[in-house]
Amino acid sequence: xxxxxxxxxxxxxxxxxxxxxxxxxxxxxxxxxxxxxxxxxxxxxxxxxxxxxxxxxxxxxxxxxxxxxxxxxxxxxxxxxxxxxxxxxxxxxxxxxxxxxxxxxxxxxxxxxxxxxxxxxxxxxxxxxxxxxxxxxxxxxxxxxxxxxxxxxxxxxxxxxxxxxxxxxxxxxxxxxxxxxxxxxxxxxxxxxxxxxxxxxxxxxxxxxxxxxxxxxxxxxxxxxxxxxxxxxxxxxxxxxxxxxxxxxxxxxxxxxxxxxxxxxxxxxxxxxxxxxxxxxxxxxxxxxxxxxxxxxxxxxxxxxxxxxxxxxxx
Amino acid sequence: xxxxxxxxxxxxxxxxxxxxxxxxxxxxxxxxxxxxxxxxxxxxxxxxxxxxxxxxxxxxxxxxxxxxxxxxxxxxxxxxxxxxxxxxxxxxxxxxxxxxxxxxxxxxxxxxxxxxxxxxxxxxxxxxxxxxxxxxxxxxxxxxxxxxxxxxxxxxxxxxxxxxxxxxxxxxxxxxxxxxxxxxxxxxxxxxxxxxxxxxxxxxxxxxxxxxxxxxxxxxxxxxxxxxxxxxxxxxxxxxxxxxxxxxxxxxxxxxxxxxxxxxxxxxxxxxxxxxxxxxxxxxxxxxxxxxxxxxxxxxxxxxxxxxxxxxxxxxxxxxxxxxxxxxxxxxxxxxxxxxxxxxxxxxxxxxxxxxxxxxxxxxxxxxxxxxxxxxxxxxxxxxxxxxxxxxxxxxxxxxxxxxxxxxxxxxxxxxxxxxxxxxxxxxxxxxxxxxxxxxxxxxxxxxxxxxxxxxxxxxxxxxxxxxxxxxxxxxxxxxxxxxxxxxxxxxx
Numbered sequence: 001x002x003x004x005x006x007x008x009x010x011x012x013x014x015x016x017x018x019x020x021x022x023x024x025x026x027x028x029x030x031x032x033x034x035x036x037x038x039x040x041x042x043x044x045x046x047x048x049x050x051x052x053x054x055x056x057x058x059x060x061x062x063x064x065x066x067x068x069x070x071x072x073x074x075x076x077x078x079x080x081x082x083x084x085x086x087x088x089x090x091x092x093x094x095x096x097x098x099x100x101x102x103x104x105x106x107x108x109x110x111x112x113x114x115x116x117x118x119x120x121x122x123x124x125x126x127x128x129x130x131x132x133x134x135x136x137x138x139x140x141x142x143x144x145x146x147x148x149x150x151x152x153x154x155x156x157x158x159x160x161x162x163x164x165x166x167x168x169x170x171x172x173x174x175x176x177x178x179x180x181x182x183x184x185x186x187x188x189x190x191x192x193x194x195x196x197x198x199x200x201x202x203x204x205x206x207x208x209x210x211x212x213x214x215x216x217x218x219x220x221x222x223x224x225x226x227x228x229x230x231x232x233x234x235x236x237x238x239x240x241x242x243x244x245x246x247x248x249x250x251x252x253x254x255x256x257x258x259x260x261x262x263x264x265x266x267x268x269x270x271x272x273x274x275x276x277x278x279x280x281x282x283x284x285x286x287x288x289x290x291x292x293x294x295x296x297x298x299x300x301x302x303x304x305x306x307x308x309x310x311x312x313x314x315x
Numbered sequence: 316x317x318x319x320x321x322x323x324x325x326x327x328x329x330x331x332x333x334x335x336x337x338x339x340x341x342x343x344x345x346x347x348x349x350x351x352x353x354x355x356x357x358x359x360x361x362x363x364x365x366x367x368x369x370x371x372x373x374x375x376x377x378x379x380x381x382x383x384x385x386x387x388x389x390x391x392x393x394x395x396x397x398x399x400x401x402x403x404x405x406x407x408x409x410x411x412x413x414x415x416x417x418x419x420x421x422x423x424x425x426x427x428x429x430x431x432x433x434x435x436x437x438x439x440x441x442x443x444x445x446x447x448x449x450x451x452x453x454x455x456x457x458x459x460x461x462x463x464x465x466x467x468x469x470x471x472x473x474x475x476x477x478x479x480x481x482x483x484x485x486x487x488x489x490x491x492x493x494x495x496x497x498x499x500x501x502x503x504x505x506x507x508x509x510x511x512x513x514x515x516x517x518x519x520x521x522x523x524x525x526x527x528x529x530x531x532x533x534x535x536x537x538x539x540x541x542x543x544x545x546x547x548x549x550x551x552x553x554x555x556x557x558x559x560x561x562x563x564x565x566x567x568x569x570x571x572x573x574x575x576x577x578x579x580x581x582x583x584x585x586x587x588x589x590x591x592x593x594x595x596x597x598x599x600x601x602x603x604x605x606x607x608x609x610x611x612x613x614x615x616x617x618x619x620x621x622x623x624x625x626x627x628x629x630x631x632x633x634x635x636x637x638x639x640x641x642x643x644x645x646x647x648x649x650x651x652x653x654x655x656x657x658x659x660x661x662x663x664x665x666x667x668x669x670x671x672x673x674x675x676x677x678x679x680x681x682x683x684x685x686x687x688x689x690x691x692x693x694x695x696x697x698x699x700x701x702x703x704x705x706x707x708x709x710x711x712x713x714x715x716x717x718x719x720x721x722x723x724x725x726x727x728x729x730x731x732x733x734x735x736x737x738x739x740x741x742x743x744x745x746x747x748x749x750x751x752x753x754x755x756x757x758x759x760x761x762x763x764x765x766x767x768x769x770x771x772x773x774x775x776x777x778x779x780x781x782x783x784x785x786x787x788x789x790x791x792x793x794x795x796x797x798x799x800x801x802x803x804x805x806x807x808x
Binding site for chain 1: 350352353358359360361433434435436437438439440441489490504505506507508530531532533534536537540541543544545546694695696697699700701703704715717720
């Protein structure tokens with residue numbers, strides 16, 4: 001187990017290092033002058049020169065790369081060009097929105113998808129299967145921003161039960177904060193749940209066709225017990241893989257939903273930073289996301305080993 | 316029991332609503348599309364910085380009123396020497412910055428010197444170009460010496476970028492703006508909202524609002540439900556798209572269509588072939604059907620312009636008839652220019668919808684006369700480098716939103732690459748002319764020259780689509796500056 005973990009950690013660190021170089025040098029060749037963007041079309045050349053100096057854009061590329069890497073090692077992600085506050089603070093402000101949102105959506109989608117998937121697999125080819133997979137098909141097909149707008153019109157404009165968007169901050173209390181995340185979490189969870197339900201169903205079907213399931217049934221073990229105890233556990237590997245991918249997506253790939261609900265999440269921070277050419281922020285957030293994907297993968301790997309003891313040995 | 320409960324609930328509700336009705340509302344939520352990058356008006360050009368801070372948090376020597384006129388600000392009054400070169404400002408006394416520091420003539424000198432300094436990053440440094448020196452006479456009197464008389468000096472000092480700041484807090488204004496205005500900065504939840512609260516120690520007239528929140532709503536699809544659900548009370552300029560009729564028909568809201576300083580033009584590279592030929596530019600002007608272009612940019616409320624000037628200004632003259640829509644004439648002019656079969660060129664478009672939507676229509680209009688445009692969409696950063704800085708373009712569409720910016724055509728290195736000594740002479744004369752009537756006449760002359768030269772393709776003035784709660788009053792109807800001045804905003808019930 002120790003060897004397994006340290007190997008995984010090593011791979012993770014190399015991934016981070018490679019990612020940092022790719023991110024930095026790709027952004028370096030992006031056209032656009034952050035100083036000009038900040039000062040606009042009426043700026044005098046002297047003012048632009050002063051701004052570039054202030055933003056630290058006059059140092060050579062390699063110097064900036066290594067000072068950035070060196071800073072990150074000690075937890076200093078640099079200072080935003082545009083917001084002029086430390087990047088780490090900007091990220092922290094957004095993570096407290098994006099992380100709870102991602103967790104709530106993941107819980108929601110899992111809570112819906114796994115029972116539905118098992119149910120459909122158990123009733124393969126029957127009415128329940130057709131209906132639930134039909135609904136899942138619709139769930140996959142509906143664009144989540146459209147579904148989000150529908151939720152806003154029903155729950156905010158019409159019923160006035162929930163806010164139409166925005167985030168009051170956790171300082172306003174846990175309930176107002178959660179209230180602001182309910183609709184976006186549902187909008188994000190639905191398509192994810194639909195995909196996850198389909199994956200669960202097919203994984204379950206595969207397992208249910210195995211000999212040992214027939215043996216278990218033949219020796220008289222109750223159907224429900226076979227399904228939950230023997231089949232599900234073995235069907236979990238592909239399900240966990242998809243959940244890991246979904247969580248990484250939910251952390252930062254939610255820019256559209258963040259825009260519909262004008263939530264100050266990580267996705268919008270990156271988007272704004274790219275359009276403003278606030279490269280240091282873009283780099284910082286991307287590194288954080290790479291790190292979180294590495295961590296999520298690590299967790300998924302550990303969970304594999306938990307559900308399937310064979311993996312503990314072979315890895 | 317059940318009956319008793321519902322009676323109680325009803326009574327409680329009635330009580331709650333009646334007490335709410337007695338007290339006038341004193342808070343407001345204003346929606347805005349773009350988040351400011353920071354809040355220091357002296358260090359960034361983004362309009363959103365001024366939208367939050369102008370007249371609310373920061374004040375200048377003068378201020379621009381809702382009608383575009385120059386009004387006293389921190390300067391109570393001023394005297395101008397006979398040669399127009401010395402301005403003596405009498406300042407208000409008893410003024411304090413939000414951090415408690417006293418405001419005095421020293422702060423005026425500090426702010427102007429700072430904006431003019433070598434290492435200044437003021438985005439409108441040009442506003443200060445005529446200033447020679449600033450002298451403090453006493454704590455309430457300051458003298459500004461100019462190199463030459465400048466007609467627009469008092470107006471320049473009313474811009475958001477000319478805010479008076481305090482030496483103690485100037486460097487922190489990006490994060491924590493400290494001004495002298497009637498509202499104090501309270502909180503900025505990045506990506507979400509900026510909150511201002513009433514400044515109880517304000518020197519001037521008390522404002523009606525206790526609290527104002529600017530909520531950032533980047534998506535027009537989100538702006539409409541935010542308004543309909545009552546989460547947001549007002550938009551100075553709402554991204555309505557084609558939903559305007561829906562909002563107009565709702566009695567809960569007031570829709571006020573105003574004008575802005577945004578001249579939307581088909582930018583033309585005057586030094587590049589074949590646009591260096593007057594006939595070609597005239598041909599393009601004749602090929603443009605402004606009404607059709609305006610209709611193609613929802614909600615279709617732009618006002619046609621024939622030169623680079625805002626129609627709401629007294630000096631405006633209507634030059635839309637200089638080269639009326641006439642495709643036949645356009646073809647003739649192209650033939651005269653030696654291009655009977657037309658030509659091909661590129662049209663580089665920045666992200667706003669007026670450019671992307673308008674660009675499609677312009678391309679099809681120019682195709683009618685034989686000019687084939689290849690449309691190249693660019694994001695802002697790219698547009699600024701390629702088109703604006705490197706002048707690597709044929710045609711583009713952009714709205715020039717700086718107020719009274721006709722002078723850009725006289726700049727030697729500007730991206731239009733337009734050069735006309737006659738126009739430059741008018742601008743030079745205008746710079747030193749202080750007489751209002753004479754200035755307006757010169758503005759008229761300048762507009763006419765640009766129109767006749769077809770320096771660029773003049774399209775339309777961007778509209779300001781003000782939408783707010785019907786019970787809210789005091790919002791600006793027009794935008795001589797794109798700001799959200801809340802000093803007169805109040806609820807009627």
